[in-house]
């Protein structure tokens with residue numbers, strides 16, 4: 001950008017009013033008119049995808065039912081024995097072994113200890129959020145950010 005009075009190239013520009021006409025001038029020329037405001041170059045809003053957080057989540061492995069059944073049999077336990085040992089109803093153990101119900105984390109941990117197997121895995125979830133680099137957020141962006 002250059003000063004409209006002296007032609008000096010600078011980014012430090014001011015909007016002044018010279019006899020009713022707005023001009024963009026440098027710091028040195030600003031006294032030629034009535035100061036209105038500091039000029040801010042309008043940057044084009046750049047969208048930039050930014051990885052804001054990596055969230056880790058604990059999830060039960062896909063083949064949990066097979067792992068449990070196999071381990072239980074290796075320990076020579078019936079479904080009933082297993083149910084008693086982890087303080088669950090037999091129906092819950094049955095559902096789990098049939099793959100109809102994923103054991104909740106707490107139960108999965110008990111089963112892991114008892115049967116010496118691994119049932120839980122850590123799943124990483126990446127959250128990508130789009131933010132306007134300039135900070136000039138549109139209403140839509142603000143709503144999206146507040147929701148998270």
Ligand SMILES: [Zn+2]
Nearest residue numbers: 003006026029
């Ligand atoms: Zn100037």
